[in-house]
């Protein structure tokens with residue numbers, strides 16, 4: 369069976385981690401600081417703080433951009449529950465916004481309609497498809513740019529804070545980990561202050577959101593072949609989507625993306641989607657439902673499904689094919705044969 373996802377770990381990664389194991393710094397240390405510098409370099413400036421997860425980066429960005437008790441935070445309803453968790457941790461209230469049905473992203477008109485009073489919005493580049501951050505910012509809101517499904521530096525980083533994840537399935541797979549980046553160094557300094565809880569002169573609530581050097585070394589090593597990772601993902605995406613089964617479409621926005629995170633197909637209806645999943649399984653290709661209906665954030669919050677027609681209409685029709693640089697040419701051929709063999 370070809371797995372749906374696999375990290376690409378090569379000999380250079382093993383050596384990088386081994387060097388850290390030998391260095392004596394396995395927890396927070398010089399590799400974490402070097403990763404923070406790397407991120408700023410790739411982003412062309414600004415500064416960053418490496419953290420234990422993308423969710424921690426979301427939470428601290430919310431906190432340091434002023435989200436507090438009872439504040440409304442706009443979130444796209446088609447997104448992972450980490451967004452709700454981060455907002456809840458900040459003591460704020462998540463306001464789900466329906467998506468643009470073509471690229472699954474929050475749009476400025478949807479935001480105005482669904483969350484007119486929110487001051488802060490979390491905008492996700494869903495599966496790597498570029499979300500119109502500038503359009504959302506022009507509504508006067510503070511935008512936290514959730515770039516967890518993109519390669520670092522793929523998009524310019526217009527949000528007040530940009531958030532990355534290094535979870536095992538993400539474009540840079542550190543096991544766990546994340547980072548917050550901003551052009552505004554004050555925000556990043558405050559995030560550093562919150563994370564660096566130990567041995568401080570004063571006490572205010574802080575928290576251990578540290579990343580370990582072992583993880584940072586792994587991420588840095590992969591970041592060195594950033595261009596190669598992008599090229600491989602782009603190549604596989606273009607190849608698979610040129611073999612779409614009849615009646616199937618694809619998520620908009622990924623053909624133009626530098627680094628597609630997932631190859632998401634849109635079936636004509638749920639029955640066809642499920643028939644393809646069964647066919648794919650039979651062919652030894654693990655395709656998945658990238659987001660289930662019950663995972664839509666408005667469903668978790670018990671809001672009326674009829675208020676979110678775009679997300680409700682698309683969620684049962686999507687499936688995701690294996691798409692990662694560790695996929696061998698032979699396996700990619702099998703994915704193509706699976707697509708071509710579906711009638």
Ligand SMILES: *Cc1c(COP(=O)(O)O)cnc(C)c1O
Pocket residue numbers: 420421422423424447448450451492514516517532533534535544545546
């Ligand atoms: C993965 C992900 C997160 C959370 O990142 P973790 O490192 O798993 O906490 C948040 N938002 C999006 C869009 C993600 O894909």
